[in-house]
Structures are given as structure tokens and as C-alpha cells.
Amino acid sequence: MKNKIIAEKSGVIDVVIIGAGAAGLSAALFLVRARRSTIIFDAGSKRISSSKNIHELLGFENKSPEEFHNLGEKEIVKYGGDIRKEKVLKIEAISNNLFAVQSTNSFVTAKTVVIATGLIDVIxxxxxxxxxxxxxxxxxxxxxxxxxxxxxxxxxxxxxxxxxxxxxxxxxxxxxxxxxxxxxxxxxxxxxxxxxxxxxxxxxxxxxxxxxxxxxxxxxxxxxxxxxxxxxxTSMQASSNLASTLCKVDEFGFAETDAVGQTSRPGLWVIGNANDPIGHLAHAIASGTKVGPMVTDYLLEYSLADLIK
Ligand SMILES: Cc1cc2nc3c(=O)[nH]c(=O)nc-3n(C[C@H](O)[C@H](O)[C@H](O)COP(=O)(O)OP(=O)(O)OC[C@H]3O[C@@H](n4cnc5c(N)ncnc54)[C@H](O)[C@@H]3O)c2cc1C
The missing domain is CATH 3.50.50.60 (FAD/NAD(P)-binding domain)
Structure with missing residues (x-):
């Protein structure tokens, strides 16, 4: 992959995004264009996948969800994002405010994590x-x-x-x-x-x-x-319990966050349907666009802390 952004020599990645739906891909687009080393993990099935057509998303009226997501993924890869079709099994908070992320095929250490794993409609x-x-x-x-x-x-x-x-x-x-x-x-x-x-x-x-x-x-x-x-x-519940081991979640597994998805744990954000169950695709995209600058600034502050000790 010619544009791949290489992780720092330490092997620590700037950001791991979990979920390549509208929210995760949108966050990824900002972060790869901010030249942060970014790995996006995705388990596959998206909430909208059972629908044939997208509606109420400007520019994508009547297009298929597959086309929308494929286009998004191509844009991320073009700027050096690393999309892995792997399910994340566990995230652990480790020393130095880092996160150990374990998926079905990888083990990654990251400075920040964005959870964008969507929700389950309980049919x-x-x-x-x-x-x-x-x-x-x-x-x-x-x-x-x-x-x-x-x-x-x-x-x-x-x-x-x-x-x-x-x-x-x-x-x-x-x-x-x-x-x-x-x-x-x-x-x-x-x-x-x-x-x-x-x-x-x-x-x-x-x-x-x-x-x-x-x-x-x-x-x-x-x-x-x-x-x-x-x-x-229907009732709805968070589709993964990854956030529940790291920050406060409600009875349905949705993380408690501020307006941009910041959780009670520094370096961890939850966005899209994973913290806004009634959000449409446009809202999920907006949540990714909002979190991108926050993560970038956090990463700059993280490096500064060492430099100005
Ligand atoms: C039937 C139906 C039709 C809809 N139609 C529309 C529409 O026409 N227009 C519209 O605006 N909205 C529509 N929506 C709403 C839309 O689906 C959501 O707004 C949107 O999917 C939210 O995006 P997201 O990125 O938060 O979640 P998702 O798109 O669900 O993406 C979450 C991603 O996280 C991945 N994931 C989950 N757990 C893990 C894990 N442990 N490791 C790695 N990856 C993981 C999943 O595989 C998935 O790819 C519809 C919803 C439904 C139910």
C-alpha cells in the first residue's frame, strides 16, 4: 500500500478505530488526513446492511449501503489508513495512558481508541x-x-x-x-x-x-x-461490550459521553449509533467529523507532555 502511514518506531499506533460504518469511516478520514497512524478494525455486518437503498443522505439517495461503505473505505486507504476485517475482542487500558487492542488476528498498542461499533435492534x-x-x-x-x-x-x-x-x-x-x-x-x-x-x-x-x-x-x-x-x-442495545470495561455505560451498554463522544477515560471516545441510538447516517458521519479534531489535539498534547516535562 503505497501511502501507508507507518506507526512510530515504538510500534505504538496513534489511533485505533473500531467499526468501519459511517461513524468510524468518517473519523478515520479526518485522522488519516491529519497524518495520524490509524488502524480501523471492522467485523463486517453493518446496521443498514439489510436495506437495499440509502435514503436521507445527501448525495447518496437510493444508492446501496455497500456502495457507500466501499467508497468510504477507498478514501481512507488512499490516505494511508489500514483497514483490517477483524473483530476486536478486547481493549485493555495499560500504562502511560495507552490501550492494548486485541482482535481476531492482531495485537496493537494505541495512544487513543475510538469505538464506533453501532447498535443492535432487538427484533x-x-x-x-x-x-x-x-x-x-x-x-x-x-x-x-x-x-x-x-x-x-x-x-x-x-x-x-x-x-x-x-x-x-x-x-x-x-x-x-x-x-x-x-x-x-x-x-x-x-x-x-x-x-x-x-x-x-x-x-x-x-x-x-x-x-x-x-x-x-x-x-x-x-x-x-x-x-x-x-x-x-424495538429496544436497542450497544452491539459490543468493549466500552463497558473502560468507561461508564448505561443499562443497554451505551457509553456515557459528552457531545463529541469523549468518555470518562482520557484517550477513549465512543461515536455514532454506539452512543447515539437514534442517529441516522448523516449524524454518524458528523460524529466522526467532530471527534477527528479532538483525537488529533489529544495526540499533540500527549506528545507535548513528554517534551515540556
Ligand atoms: C433497517 C434500517 C434502515 C436504515 N436506513 C437508513 C437510511 O436509509 N438512511 C440513514 O441515514 N440511516 C438509516 N439507518 C440508520 C443507520 O443504519 C445508522 O444511522 C448507521 O448505521 C450508524 O452508523 P454507525 O457507524 O454508528 O454504525 P454501523 O453502520 O452499524 O457500523 C458499526 C460497525 O462496527 C462493526 N463492529 C461492531 N462490533 C465490532 C467489533 N467488536 N470489532 C470490530 N468491528 C465491530 C460492525 O461490523 C459495523 O461495521 C437505517 C437503520 C436500519 C435498522
Whole structure:
């Protein structure tokens, strides 16, 4: 690789980025252009991979997630970034504020670590649901609402979010049915009724498909509701527990950070969906762009500390 930035003679890398999704690649682009030695580890599967097309990302409308990520990787490699298709298994804080990073094939010592490992949508165990994930089963109308204009949509999932999700969907379609066996607060009953959302008091037991095509859902009390698409409000959890051994995380494994992803541990940042579960691709890209200068400045201060002792 002709442009590869060589690690310092000590063998210590400036920065290890874990995750080559939108967030990790964006951080990497800044850092390789800041001429910092950078290794990016990636385990492969990305959150958006189940979708055919990207929406709501300027310049990439309707392009495939694969094309977006491949293009990003090429840009990083061009400036000397070292992308390794390896899963990181462990990060340890060692002496001199350094980090020992162990992946499936490498052992690297780094001055800084950026965790950009994304999140897991916890898909409910309902027959027929997983097959359509990212195709006819959706999480957010911001990405697919336009394509579902006035289509028949069923909503279910976490009670504290399905009122908002159902109301929001009416910006795109006038045919929204929410299925829940839990009561809505009186304000939500009024709001949903005002925007013509139909409420069915039951729970979704299975998804009906014919030749792979979504036909509707069956409720636990046997009602059949036909639909063209389903929106599920799922719970989410951090996709790796790497941060949990190094800094404070919440009950779902998401790190506690400041606005730019700085954790309670110097030299460690967490960005993208790994600390902003509702972030889109554009937000993930922005998180990488924000963290790049912070890491660069930290690295300069790290070297200065020795020089001005
Ligand atoms: C079905 C669906 C459709 C979506 N459609 C859109 C859309 O059209 N437009 C939009 O803006 N947003 C969309 N999103 C949201 C989008 O997926 C996220 O905003 C985006 O993926 C966040 O990027 P990220 O870099 O934080 O995480 P990811 O893209 O998930 O990247 C995380 C990376 O970390 C890697 N990783 C995890 N653990 C390890 C480990 N231990 N070692 C090494 N690597 C690891 C993973 O393999 C992955 O490559 C969609 C989400 C879903 C669920």
C-alpha cells in the first residue's frame, strides 16, 4: 500500500478505530488526513446492511449501503489508513495512558481508541418478522416513509414510542393501524384519533407472507390485518461490550459521553449509533467529523507532555 502511514518506531499506533460504518469511516478520514497512524478494525455486518437503498443522505439517495461503505473505505486507504476485517475482542487500558487492542488476528498498542461499533435492534421473536427486516419491516419513516405514500401500514412495539411513531407516520400515509394491548394516555388517544390512526387492542402474534411478500399480521386473538409495510419500535442495545470495561455505560451498554463522544477515560471516545441510538447516517458521519479534531489535539498534547516535562 503505497501511502501507508507507518506507526512510530515504538510500534505504538496513534489511533485505533473500531467499526468501519459511517461513524468510524468518517473519523478515520479526518485522522488519516491529519497524518495520524490509524488502524480501523471492522467485523463486517453493518446496521443498514439489510436495506437495499440509502435514503436521507445527501448525495447518496437510493444508492446501496455497500456502495457507500466501499467508497468510504477507498478514501481512507488512499490516505494511508489500514483497514483490517477483524473483530476486536478486547481493549485493555495499560500504562502511560495507552490501550492494548486485541482482535481476531492482531495485537496493537494505541495512544487513543475510538469505538464506533453501532447498535443492535432487538427484533421481537415473532414468526415472519426477521425475514422482512429492512425490506418491508421498518424502524423509521424518515428513511422509507416517502416510498410508502398512502400505503397500509401496521405499527407495534414499545408502548412508550408507538404513539409518536404512529402519529409521525401520518405525514406520509393516511392508513396507519397501531396494534397494542396496553392503554394509551388520554392525550395520545385524542391525538391518534385526530390524525385517523386506528387502534387495535391486541398484540401481533405472527406476520403473514405469501411467496415472501408481506400480506399482513395476525393478532393473538385471531384478527387478520392486511398491510403493505410494518413499523416496529424495538429496544436497542450497544452491539459490543468493549466500552463497558473502560468507561461508564448505561443499562443497554451505551457509553456515557459528552457531545463529541469523549468518555470518562482520557484517550477513549465512543461515536455514532454506539452512543447515539437514534442517529441516522448523516449524524454518524458528523460524529466522526467532530471527534477527528479532538483525537488529533489529544495526540499533540500527549506528545507535548513528554517534551515540556
Ligand atoms: C433497517 C434500517 C434502515 C436504515 N436506513 C437508513 C437510511 O436509509 N438512511 C440513514 O441515514 N440511516 C438509516 N439507518 C440508520 C443507520 O443504519 C445508522 O444511522 C448507521 O448505521 C450508524 O452508523 P454507525 O457507524 O454508528 O454504525 P454501523 O453502520 O452499524 O457500523 C458499526 C460497525 O462496527 C462493526 N463492529 C461492531 N462490533 C465490532 C467489533 N467488536 N470489532 C470490530 N468491528 C465491530 C460492525 O461490523 C459495523 O461495521 C437505517 C437503520 C436500519 C435498522
Amino acid at each position: 421481537p421473536e415473532i414468526p415472519g418478522l426477521k425475514e422482512g427486516w429492512g425490506k418491508d419491516i421498518h424502524v423509521c419513516p424518515c428513511f422509507t416513509g416517502y416510498e410508502l405514500h398512502n400505503k397500509k401500514v401496521v405499527v407495534f412495539g414499545l408502548q412508550d414510542r408507538i404513539g409518536q411513531l404512529s402519529k409521525f407516520l401520518t405525514a406520509w400515509t393516511n392508513n396507519v393501524t397501531v396494534v397494542t394491548n396496553q392503554p394509551f394516555a388520554p392525550t395520545w388517544i385524542k391525538k391518534l384519533s385526530a390524525v385517523d390512526v386506528q387502534v387495535i387492542n391486541s398484540e401481533v402474534a405472527s406476520v403473514i407472507r405469501s411467496n415472501g411478500k408481506l400480506k399482513g399480521v395476525i393478532t393473538s386473538d385471531g384478527q387478520k390485518i392486511s398491510c403493505d409495510a410494518i413499523f416496529v419500535s
